[in-house]
Amino acid sequence: MDRSYKELLKLRRFPHTWCPGCGIGAVLKNVAMVMKELGWNYKNTVAVSGIGCSGRMSGYMNLDALHTPHGRPLTAAEAIKTVRSDLNVMVLSGDGDLASIGGNHLLHTSRRNPDITVFCNDNEIYGLTGGQAGPTTPQGTKTLTSPRGEHHSPLRLGRILTQQAPYFYARTTVYHLNHFKTCIREALLWKGFSFVDIISDCIELNGRRLGFKTAHQMFKWFDERFHIVEGERDQLQEDELGIAKAVVKEVPRPAEKEEVKPEIPMEGLxxxxxxxxxxxxxxxxxxxxxxxxxxxxxxxxxxxxxxxxxxxxxxxxxxxxxxxxxxxxxxxxxxxxxxxxxxx
Amino acid sequence: MKPRLNVLWNEIYCKRCLLCVEVCPVQVLTLERNEIEEKEGCIRCYQCERYCPDIAIEVMDEKGEK
Missing domain, CATH: 3.10.120.10 (Cytochrome b5-like heme/steroid binding domain)
Incomplete structure (x- = not known):
């Protein structure tokens, strides 16, 4: 088995600080594996991350990395891509950072369609601060701040990000590893704004409250909740894993009319x-x-x-x-x- | 610690989340005295290494090399 992806990780800082069984470690490892396959390294790649548990991902990567204020990784990534368009820019962040406080930046960065790749570690909870209900928490989930079940329906990132072409939205989980790596590879190779929504587990602060004992039980729960759909899709339903993408169809521009100035006879006036x-x-x-x-x-x-x-x-x-x-x-x-x- | 048969285990990186133990299809991995122990019968499916979020497990190939 090829383990050369380890040179993209700062192994001297290991073991990392995430909880036992946390899905962010799997995200970090698989992103590094796919980057190694594609030949991306510290010479041509920049990682940007925000606040949260997943914000530490850029620190463990052997790349030039940027740790931005809360919710602002997309703006920083877009600025880097604008100034240095030869660099590959990727954002490693979480749902609390991207969808909650950075929600406005997510909307408008996706609208402007810069060539950056976003990996959103979507654990459906505010993990770092202790397990409060976040914007992507499913309705009815018991959390620290909603002990009788979350009232409101969650933010559907898949609908928001696929409302206008061009878009690339992939939903995957840390359990479906082959699908996960395919999504990462396609997102990194996509020209334009690409978003990978990685359903991840927060076993210590979310899973235990839901009744799971180990991370693997939570993985099995993901397997029950989601199923993989194949082929090209325009939209993903809420229980589907897959890739929804669309490109702008080239509309031929109407030929510009030549302005005809009325010729006015000057005689006889x-x-x-x-x-x-x-x-x-x-x-x-x-x-x-x-x-x-x-x-x-x-x-x-x-x-x-x-x-x-x-x-x-x-x-x-x-x-x-x-x-x-x-x-x-x-x-x-x-x-x-x-x-x-x-x-x- | 007993000598390793097929699975190399990094004691420092491991956080004992037991993903490798539960994901193993032939149940050769167990946690005993806070250490991941390996029994005979590994089929070298690499599932434990693929799922480990802490890069703490490496499966050796047939020659016993990394």
Whole structure:
């Protein structure tokens, strides 16, 4: 068996600090194994992690790593990817960090679709602080803060992250190891924002309260709750493990229309001088005329030009060529109105 | 500690979560006196090594090497 993945781990810091049977150790090990298979190492990869038990994962990896404030690993990862697009950036964090306090960053980072890979150690609880009910805690689960069962329905990350293409969302567990490694490999190779939701066990602070004695009993519970679905999927149901992904279909852009400026014959138009033009200012029932690029238009029908001033700043009976340059609209509004003459 | 037959066990890394004991299909691993002991009959399926979250178990190949 190939054990060269160990050079990606800081073995001098082992044993790690997680509880006996914790799934984060399995996440760390399998991510390191797949990285070794793909040839990713400290030269081309950066790991970013947030707060929580799973935030320690970046510290045990033999990579340049960043430990960010609570909920902010995605923003830091996106910044690294923006500045150094040659680096592979991956986020190793948990559900309390990514879905709860970092939920807004999760929404908007997935919307902007940077090329980063997120591994979310989803143990459905706030593990580090003692087992409080978190955003992904299933309804009815007994936790420290919900001794009669959690009231509210959980945040469905699978629905949130697959609402708009392109997306990559994989759900897997630490028990289904082959599927787990396949998901990690596909996520690391995906160009764009990829999210792996790893259903993991927190035996000490969640499992014991639910009645499990060992981590393996919790693994068997995952096996009962979830089943693997094969093939390409658009959506995953709540009890399915698999990969949901979609790419944006290339829509051919409509050919841009060439702007046709109306050709106006200059002959036969009534010549105006500026003094003559000033008479047509809308006062006492006279029409409103204005000059634009040497032509005179009748703006009497304009609903915004009633009562001598357009939008209370432009006067009728003037040459408004310069005013139109700074106006919020273009000249196409003026071409709608009848042409009555030309300037001398 | 008895000499190892097939399974190398790292006493320092191990946290005694007993995943290897429960995941073994032929039940050759047991916890005795706070140590993982191995009986005869390992079929070398590598399940204990794959599931160990602490990298504390390594299964030797047929030649007795790592």
């Amino acid at each position: 009534k010549p105006f001088t500026l003094e003559e033009l000033e008479r047509f200012d809308g006062q006492e029932g006279r029409p409103i005329y204005m000059a634009y690029q040497g032509k005179v238009y009748d703006l009497s029908a304009s609903p915004l030009f009633q009562g001598e001033k357009r939008m209370r700043c432009h006067l009728g009976g003037k040459d408004l060529t310069k005013d139109l340059d700074i106006a919020p609209h273009g000249e196409d509004l003026i071409f709608k109105f009848p042409l009555v003459g030309k300037m001398e």
